[in-house]
Amino acid sequence: MNETTALTVLPRPFLKWAGGKTQLLQQYQPLFPPQFKNYYEPFLGGGAVFFYLFQEHSSGFKAVLSDVNEELINMYRCVQTDVEALIKELESHHRKHNPEYYYKIRAKKNRKPVKKAARIIYLNKTCFNGLYRENSKGEFNVPIGRYKNPTICNAELLRADSQALQWVKLEVRDFDKVLEEAKTDQDFVYFDPPYYPLSNTSQFTSYSRYNFKEEDQFRLRDVFAELASRGVKVMLSNSDCPFIRELYQEFPIHEVSAARSINSKGTHRGKISEVVVTSY
Numbered sequence: 001m002n003e004t005t006a007l008t009v010l011p012r013p014f015l016k017w018a019g020g021k022t023q024l025l026q027q028y029q030p031l032f033p034p035q036f037k038n039y040y041e042p043f044l045g046g047g048a049v050f051f052y053l054f055q056e057h058s059s060g061f062k063a064v065l066s067d068v069n070e071e072l073i074n075m076y077r078c079v080q081t082d083v084e085a086l087i088k089e090l091e092s093h094h095r096k097h098n099p100e101y102y103y104k105i106r107a108k109k110n111r112k113p114v115k116k117a118a119r120i121i122y123l124n125k126t127c128f129n130g131l132y133r134e135n136s137k138g139e140f141n142v143p144i145g146r147y148k149n150p151t152i153c154n155a156e157l158l159r160a161d162s163q164a165l166q167w168v169k170l171e172v173r174d175f176d177k178v179l180e181e182a183k184t185d186q187d188f189v190y191f192d193p194p195y196y197p198l199s200n201t202s203q204f205t206s207y208s209r210y211n212f213k214e215e216d217q218f219r220l221r222d223v224f225a226e227l228a229s230r231g232v233k234v235m236l237s238n239s240d241c242p243f244i245r246e247l248y249q250e251f252p253i254h255e256v257s258a259a260r261s262i263n264s265k266g267t268h269r270g271k272i273s274e275v276v277v278t279s280y
């Protein structure tokens with residue numbers, strides 16, 4: 001991952017993703033382990049933490065990035081291996097963008113990986129609130145947003161991210177598969193699962209047709225504890241609530257403060273406490 005050419009733009013997330021961690025990176029910085037050789041991010045989403053660590057660790061590390069959402073991983077693979085074709089597709093979407101075109105693309109099923117990837121980025125940049133949401137059939141179902149002039153194709157950023165992803169392994173898989181790979185104290189795993197809801201309506205956990213349930217939070221705690229017992233460095237973000245604090249009571253729990261939507265319509269933002277659990 002060291003052989004990058006000079007970049008004019010630094011790598012960072014190119015998608016708007018619910019639960020994105022960009023605003024928390026400064027608070028996370030002292031909590032990251034100072035050194036590691038292998039990095040695993042099993043709930044990749046927008047990838048804010050990966051792109052940040054990539055910049056910070058000039059000596060490099062190997063990374064395995066995964067998510068259960070196949071559309072998302074297909075898109076990262078296209079950024080990794082076919083970024084110029086992807087940019088062309090996005091420029092074409094940009095030229096044609098209007099409400100009728102949006103709904104036409106939203107209804108479309110593409111087979112070619114680059115077309116699929118461009119469709120998701122286009123919808124993410126133009127849909128209401130930039131929210132990725134699927135119905136029970138796995139269809140993207142968000143209405144068009146009210147942007148005057150959305151940036152559909154940030155070519156320089158896509159190229160910078162493509163370089164950052166060059167040596168990365170990208171996988172569609174459940175988070176527990178990390179147990180097959182992370183085994184030593186040279187491994188660092190960062191878990192950013194869908195958060196445990198603070199109330200029935202307050203939180204957005206439906207990123208895809210695979211909902212994250214309470215039993216998954218228990219399963220994740222067991223994976224965290226197993227990795228910790230192997231000496232793997234593990235870090236996890238979640239909501240600050242009695243359920244999560246009890247689940248991870250044997251580990252150090254740190255508090256961070258995040259600006260989040262505090263009502264169900266997302267129109268009011270306020271500071272809310274979140275936790276970061278570490279195994280070290």
Ligand SMILES: C[S@@+](CC[C@H](N)C(=O)[O-])C[C@H]1O[C@@H](n2cnc3c(N)ncnc32)[C@H](O)[C@@H]1O
Pocket residue numbers: 017018019020021022042043044045046047048049066067068069173174175176192193194195207208210211212
């Ligand atoms: C909170 S988001 C990650 C946010 C990300 N760290 C960022 O900065 O944008 C959670 C992600 O977990 C994924 N996910 C949900 N259930 C999963 C599972 N069982 N295994 C792996 N990934 C899962 C979702 O598709 C979603 O992308």
